[in-house]
Amino acid sequence: MVIRDDMPAGEPLPPRQGYMLAGLVLLASLALVAIYAAGAGNRERALAEARLVADAEQVTAGLRQQLLTYELITRGGVSLLAAVERPSARQWRNYAEGLDLAERFPAMLGLCYAASMSPAQLQEFQLEQRHASRVLFRVDPPGARPEYGPIVLLEPQTLGNADAVGFDMLTEPVQADAMRAARASAAARITAPMPAVQAGSGPGLVIYAPVYRSGIVPANPSARTAALAGWVCAPFRLDVFVANAVPEGREGMTMRIVDIGEAGSDVPDAGGAPELAVFPIDDADFPAPGVEGARHSVVEQVYGRRWRLDFHQSPGSHEGAGLLGPSGTIYVGVLASLLLFALAMILARTQSRAQRIAARMSDSYRRSEQRFRSAMRFSAIGKALLDRDGRIIDSNLALANILRASPEELLGRDFDGLFTGMDSAAELRARGASGSVYRVTRELLRDDGDLRHVHLTYAQVPGEEGQGIASLVQVEDITDRLRAEAQVLALNRTLEARVARRTRELTRANEELESFAYTISHDLRAPLRAIDGFSRMASDRHADAFDDIGRGYMARVRAATARMGELIDALLKMSRVSRGELRRECLDLSAMAEDIVAELSQGEPGRAVDVYIEAGLQASGDSALVRNLLGNLLGNAWKFTRDAADARISFRAVHEGGHDWFEVADNGAGFDPAYANKLFRPFQRLHATDEFSGEGIGLASVKRIIERHGGTITGEGTPGQGARFRFTLPEEPG
Known part of the structure; x- marks a missing residue:
C-alpha cells in the first residue's frame, strides 16, 4: 500500500486504499487460522485412527463371539444326533424350540440336518419315510448322483424355508465346498458369501458341523468320508449378524467384510473372484479409497475362510462437542477474520454506498411517479x-x-x-x-x-x-347499470306474477285430475258390480243351460271384472301418492326394512330366503311414503326370487360415480335390459300375470315417491340372474 505525502492529516483513506487494507487484514487472519488448522488436523486424524482401531477390535470380538455361539448351537445338534441314531422330527423340534432362535439369535434362519447318503441309502430312507408317513420323500433337484446331501430335518419351518426340506445341498458349489471341508477336517466350516440363503431373506452364510456315526471321529481323513452321517447346518442373515456385532453409538463408522479365500491358502477360491464382499454386498455402500476419513483393516481366520474386515470412520464423527473443539476453533478463527474484513470494508464502502443509495432512491421515486401518472391517465x-x-x-x-x-x-x-x-x-x-x-x-x-x-x-x-x-x-x-337493474326488477315482478298464475292453473289442474280419478273409479265400480253380480247369478242359477265353453266364458267375464276392480284400486293408490303434505323426519331404513321382511316371511313361512340388511342406514323423508317405497322394492324382490334355488335379497348403501345410493338387489327372475324404459310406467309389466301376480303400479309408485323427495332411481337386470334398484333420498326436497 502506498500513502501519498500530500494527504491531509486526519482525513479518511481513499476507497481504493481502504479496500487494500481490508484485504491485507483478511489474508493475515486466514494465514494464522490455516497454521493452526494444519496442526489440529494432524492431531485429530491420529486420535480418530486410534479410536477406530479400538472400535474395530470390539466389533471383531463381537463377530467372533456370534460365530462361536452359532458353532456351539451346531455342536449341540451334533451331540443330539450322536446320542440318537436317527432323531425324530419332534426331537429335533424340541431341541430347536429350547434354543429360542427367533428371540435369542435373530440372525439365524433355522437349524437343519443334511444327511449324507449314497443312492442305495437314499432309496432305503425314502421307503422308510413312505412306510412311516405314507408320503414320498423327494430330493430337489432330482437326478442320479454318486452322493446326496438332502435336508431331512429343519426347524423352525416358515414360509421362506418351507420348500427347503429335501433340497440336496451338495448340488450348490458354494455349500458343497464348505460341507466337504467340514467332513475332511472334522470341524465346523463356513461357506463363501451367498446372494440368498432363503427366499426373501437376502444375502447370508451357512455354517456346517460334520456328524459321524456313533459319535466317533476317525483319525484317518480318508475314513471320515465312510463314517460321515451328515451335517448340522445353521444358515444366518448377514445384515442382522453384522448389526448385532456393531455396538450402538458408532456414528459415522462403516464396515465391510471381504472374503479373500480359504484359510491357509494364498490364492482365492477356484472359479471365484479375487475378493468376495460378504457385507455389504454392494461395494457402493463402503467409501472409496479416495474418501476422507480414518481406515483400518483386520484379517481373520473364520472356520476355514479368511475374512478381511475393513473399517472406515468419517471425519468429524468424534469431535468434541461445543464451539471450542478443533473444528469449532477453526470456525471461530475464520469468523473473526471475516468480521475484521467486514469492518474494514464497511469503513471503505460507506461513502460510495450512500451515494449509490441516494441515486437509486431518486431514480425509484421518479419511476414510481411515472407509474402513478400512467396508471391514472x-x-x-x-x-x-x-x-x-x-x-x-x-x-x-x-x-x-x-x-x-x-x-x-x-x-x-x-x-x-x-x-x-x-x-x-x-x-x-x-x-x-x-x-x-x-x-x-x-x-x-x-x-x-x-x-x-x-x-x-x-x-x-x-x-x-x-x-x-x-x-x-x-x-x-353507473347510469346504464341502474337502468339495467330497474329493467331486471320489472322483469322479476312480471315473472313472479306469471309463476303465481301458472301455479294456480297447475293446482286447479291437479284438483280436477284427482276429482276425475275419483269420479272414474266410483262411476266404474257400479257397472262392474252389476256385471260381476249378474254373471255370478247366471252361473249359479243357469249352469245347466251352458256347456263347458259357455261356463268358461262366464268365468273369464268374472275374472276380467275382478281384474278391472284391482286396476281401479291401483289407480286410486297412484293418485294418493301424489297428494298430501310431505312431512320429513329422520328415518331408520334398516329397522323399517327388517319389519317389511318379517311381514313377508309371515305371509310365506315355508320359503327360505337369505336376506342381508346393512345396519345403520338412515335417511330423511316422509315415513309413510318411504315405507311404501321399501315395501314395493323388497316385495318385488321377494316375489321374483320365488323360483330361485338359493334366493338372496340385500339392502345396503353403495358409493359409485361420486354419489351415495341405497340399493335393493336380488338373484331372482330379473328382466330384459331392452325393456328397462318401461319399468317405472304405470300398468307396464315385463312378466306374464300367470307367472307373477301384480297390477304393474309398484315401481311407478316408487318413482313418484322418490321424485317427491327430490331423489332419483335406476334399475338394472339380467334375465335369470336378478335385478338391482338404486335410489337416493336427499336431505332437502328437489
Missing part, C-alpha cells in the same frame, strides 16, 4: 387528483369523457360543484364511518340535458411538499 375509470380545497389539479381522459370537457378545462375547477344531489350530512357520516376512504353516489347534469348517475370513491393520498394531504377520487358512470 390511461385508466378506463375516471380519476381526478384534488388539493386540500377540493380543486382539480390533475385528471385523466376517462373523467373528461364523462364530464364532456377536456382535461385542460377541468384544471382548477371545484370538483364537488360539477355534481348535484349532494347531501352534506350523509357525506360527513360516511367519511366518519369509513375513515380515509368513503363512497357516495351523485347526479351529473350535462350541458345537453342528459342526466347521469355517477359513483364517487374518495381516498386520501399524500401530496407534495407544501400541499399537505390531497385526495384521489374515482368517478364511475
Whole structure:
C-alpha cells in the first residue's frame, strides 16, 4: 500500500486504499487460522485412527463371539444326533424350540440336518419315510448322483424355508465346498458369501458341523468320508449378524467384510473372484479409497475362510462437542477474520454506498411517479387528483369523457360543484364511518340535458411538499347499470306474477285430475258390480243351460271384472301418492326394512330366503311414503326370487360415480335390459300375470315417491340372474 505525502492529516483513506487494507487484514487472519488448522488436523486424524482401531477390535470380538455361539448351537445338534441314531422330527423340534432362535439369535434362519447318503441309502430312507408317513420323500433337484446331501430335518419351518426340506445341498458349489471341508477336517466350516440363503431373506452364510456315526471321529481323513452321517447346518442373515456385532453409538463408522479365500491358502477360491464382499454386498455402500476419513483393516481366520474386515470412520464423527473443539476453533478463527474484513470494508464502502443509495432512491421515486401518472391517465375509470380545497389539479381522459370537457378545462375547477344531489350530512357520516376512504353516489347534469348517475370513491393520498394531504377520487358512470337493474326488477315482478298464475292453473289442474280419478273409479265400480253380480247369478242359477265353453266364458267375464276392480284400486293408490303434505323426519331404513321382511316371511313361512340388511342406514323423508317405497322394492324382490334355488335379497348403501345410493338387489327372475324404459310406467309389466301376480303400479309408485323427495332411481337386470334398484333420498326436497 502506498500513502501519498500530500494527504491531509486526519482525513479518511481513499476507497481504493481502504479496500487494500481490508484485504491485507483478511489474508493475515486466514494465514494464522490455516497454521493452526494444519496442526489440529494432524492431531485429530491420529486420535480418530486410534479410536477406530479400538472400535474395530470390539466389533471383531463381537463377530467372533456370534460365530462361536452359532458353532456351539451346531455342536449341540451334533451331540443330539450322536446320542440318537436317527432323531425324530419332534426331537429335533424340541431341541430347536429350547434354543429360542427367533428371540435369542435373530440372525439365524433355522437349524437343519443334511444327511449324507449314497443312492442305495437314499432309496432305503425314502421307503422308510413312505412306510412311516405314507408320503414320498423327494430330493430337489432330482437326478442320479454318486452322493446326496438332502435336508431331512429343519426347524423352525416358515414360509421362506418351507420348500427347503429335501433340497440336496451338495448340488450348490458354494455349500458343497464348505460341507466337504467340514467332513475332511472334522470341524465346523463356513461357506463363501451367498446372494440368498432363503427366499426373501437376502444375502447370508451357512455354517456346517460334520456328524459321524456313533459319535466317533476317525483319525484317518480318508475314513471320515465312510463314517460321515451328515451335517448340522445353521444358515444366518448377514445384515442382522453384522448389526448385532456393531455396538450402538458408532456414528459415522462403516464396515465391510471381504472374503479373500480359504484359510491357509494364498490364492482365492477356484472359479471365484479375487475378493468376495460378504457385507455389504454392494461395494457402493463402503467409501472409496479416495474418501476422507480414518481406515483400518483386520484379517481373520473364520472356520476355514479368511475374512478381511475393513473399517472406515468419517471425519468429524468424534469431535468434541461445543464451539471450542478443533473444528469449532477453526470456525471461530475464520469468523473473526471475516468480521475484521467486514469492518474494514464497511469503513471503505460507506461513502460510495450512500451515494449509490441516494441515486437509486431518486431514480425509484421518479419511476414510481411515472407509474402513478400512467396508471391514472390511461385508466378506463375516471380519476381526478384534488388539493386540500377540493380543486382539480390533475385528471385523466376517462373523467373528461364523462364530464364532456377536456382535461385542460377541468384544471382548477371545484370538483364537488360539477355534481348535484349532494347531501352534506350523509357525506360527513360516511367519511366518519369509513375513515380515509368513503363512497357516495351523485347526479351529473350535462350541458345537453342528459342526466347521469355517477359513483364517487374518495381516498386520501399524500401530496407534495407544501400541499399537505390531497385526495384521489374515482368517478364511475353507473347510469346504464341502474337502468339495467330497474329493467331486471320489472322483469322479476312480471315473472313472479306469471309463476303465481301458472301455479294456480297447475293446482286447479291437479284438483280436477284427482276429482276425475275419483269420479272414474266410483262411476266404474257400479257397472262392474252389476256385471260381476249378474254373471255370478247366471252361473249359479243357469249352469245347466251352458256347456263347458259357455261356463268358461262366464268365468273369464268374472275374472276380467275382478281384474278391472284391482286396476281401479291401483289407480286410486297412484293418485294418493301424489297428494298430501310431505312431512320429513329422520328415518331408520334398516329397522323399517327388517319389519317389511318379517311381514313377508309371515305371509310365506315355508320359503327360505337369505336376506342381508346393512345396519345403520338412515335417511330423511316422509315415513309413510318411504315405507311404501321399501315395501314395493323388497316385495318385488321377494316375489321374483320365488323360483330361485338359493334366493338372496340385500339392502345396503353403495358409493359409485361420486354419489351415495341405497340399493335393493336380488338373484331372482330379473328382466330384459331392452325393456328397462318401461319399468317405472304405470300398468307396464315385463312378466306374464300367470307367472307373477301384480297390477304393474309398484315401481311407478316408487318413482313418484322418490321424485317427491327430490331423489332419483335406476334399475338394472339380467334375465335369470336378478335385478338391482338404486335410489337416493336427499336431505332437502328437489
